[in-house]
Amino acid sequence: MSRYNYNDNNYTDTFIYRNCGMTVPPPEAGGSHRNHCPHSLWSLHVDLKKGDRRCGCRGLMQPISVWVKPSKEWAVIHRSQSCGFIRTNRIAGDDNEMILFRLAAEPITMLPFPAKDTLDKII
Numbered sequence: 001m002s003r004y005n006y007n008d009n010n011y012t013d014t015f016i017y018r019n020c021g022m023t024v025p026p027p028e029a030g031g032s033h034r035n036h037c038p039h040s041l042w043s044l045h046v047d048l049k050k051g052d053r054r055c056g057c058r059g060l061m062q063p064i065s066v067w068v069k070p071s072k073e074w075a076v077i078h079r080s081q082s083c084g085f086i087r088t089n090r091i092a093g094d095d096n097e098m099i100l101f102r103l104a105a106e107p108i109t110m111l112p113f114p115a116k117d118t119l120d121k122i123i
């Protein structure tokens with residue numbers, strides 16, 4: 001086990017993620033590099049372009065929502081807590097499904113208008 005070096009985007013070791021303290025395994029064989037913790041779904045703002053590790057921000061990136069692409073593939077929307085930068089990242093097969101579900105359901109549980117009135121118009 002080693003500490004994750006975010007300058008190394010081809011790591012193969014297990015590491016302890018700095019945000020949640022959980023152990024993160026390397027990507028499955030044949031997969032691409034991992035860009036967020038599968039337990040907490042948090043990430044770090046380290047890329048200017050995906051995978052280049054050239055960004056000096058290094059701020060924690062909070063998972064704020066999900067995006068369902070036209071291909072039906074899900075992506076996590078991350079926002080840097082340091083600079084506000086927003087980026088989408090593909091989900092992985094071992095990502096925490098409960099957190100993904102919460103991110104997807106959160107907007108519908110916090111509607112800024114009365115749900116009943118809107119439902120009456122739709123149905």
Ligand SMILES: [Zn+2]
Nearest residue numbers: 045057080083
């Ligand atoms: Zn940032």
